[in-house]
Amino acid sequence: MDDDKKFVIELRWDPTLGEWVMVSNVRSARPWQPTSFCPFCPGNEETGYGWRALILENRFPMLMELPPEPSTHRFYKTAKSYGKCYVVVETPEHSIDDLSDLSIDQISYVINLIGEKQREESEKRHAQYFLWFRNKGREIGVSLTHPHSQIYVTPFIPIRVLRELNNAERYWHENKRCLFCDIIDIEKEDKIRVLLENEFWVSFMPFYAHWPFEVHIYPKRHVQLLTQLTSKEIEQLAQILKYSLCGLKNLFSKPMPYIMVLHQAPLKGDHIFYHLHIEIYGMLREEGKLKYAAGMETGGGNFTYDSIPEYNAIRIKEKIEKCLNH
Ligand SMILES: [Zn+2]
Ligand SMILES: [Zn+2]
Ligand SMILES: [Zn+2]
Numbered sequence: 529m530d531d532d533k534k535f536v537i538e539l540r541w542d543p544t545l546g547e548w549v550m551v552s553n554v555r556s557a558r559p560w561q562p563t564s565f566c567p568f569c570p571g572n573e574e575t576g577y578g579w580r581a582l583i584l585e586n587r588f589p590m591l592m593e594l595p596p597e598p599s600t601h602r603f604y605k606t607a608k609s610y611g612k613c614y615v616v617v618e619t620p621e622h623s624i625d626d627l628s629d630l631s632i633d634q635i636s637y638v639i640n641l642i643g644e645k646q647r648e649e650s651e652k653r654h655a656q657y658f659l660w661f662r663n664k665g666r667e668i669g670v671s672l673t674h675p676h677s678q679i680y681v682t683p684f685i686p687i688r689v690l691r692e693l694n695n696a697e698r699y700w701h702e703n704k705r706c707l708f709c710d711i712i713d714i715e716k717e718d719k720i721r722v723l724l725e726n727e728f729w730v731s732f733m734p735f736y737a738h739w740p741f742e743v744h745i746y747p748k749r750h751v752q753l754l755t756q757l758t759s760k761e762i763e764q765l766a767q768i769l770k771y772s773l774c775g776l777k778n779l780f781s782k783p784m785p786y787i788m789v790l791h792q793a794p795l796k797g798d799h800i801f802y803h804l805h806i807e808i809y810g811m812l813r814e815e816g817k818l819k820y821a822a823g824m825e826t827g828g829g830n831f832t833y834d835s836i837p838e839y840n841a842i843r844i845k846e847k848i849e850k851c852l853n854h
Contacts, residue, residue, distance in 0.1 A: 538598035541605040568674040586613035610654035610683040618675040628773035635766035650795040665785025700801035708803030733841040738831040741810025752793035775848035
């Protein structure tokens, strides 16, 4: 076997930015499948029948429970890729377009299922973080259209979450308050960027939005982990998620491509200064025009916003109202 073909799955440390890169060539071994084949439909080898939603192991993971020894290097640091990668199949129905097209009851079911998986994973020694995320749209490279999301259980804290944790901890010590609770209060006072609110949750476009149609969803209760939510809170999360996504979907003639991610506290340790939330990045800036993370964003790390969040918030809010009255 050629040296460059050998099986490699490891973490590589970037000493310049102080962050891990997950390296794996498992994916390049992906077998060819006819384009009509859907691995998430009922009745396949892994899926079977008689389910409402499923969590499957990703067959081409970036992380493994028992990873092989990482490579050694005379200068650079590597580590074992401990962890898990899962696919959450959100419905047996292939032709449903988006999470927002599922019933509130079904979305609650999916969130509960993810919560159960989190409970199980948090017992594991190397599990530091449980990242639930959802990529939607061919525009951003999603080839399997069957409604699904993903979970990465990582042996490190993802870098964006780490930045939030550090800022929230500093704020907590300086002000004796939660940064996120204060943001919720300010957004509710300003009103203009608030999109939807129910008994337990509020969704808004943040003052400091990075992506053109960015939506954040916060629980009103100061809570750190998905597994701390009550069943009533989960039900209402399903409601606010459904209608916030529905608003995004109906902004333009084609459904909005987006990335959604759950930010919560790490699985180990005490992070009382943190506040769970969901971030959704709607990636079209106008009809047919995708916002790219290009030179300034990827190369420099700072976003440019080509409108103002207050104006875009009003545009989503109008669509959400239509969804609610539908
Ligand atoms: Zn399918
Ligand atoms: Zn809080
Ligand atoms: Zn966040």
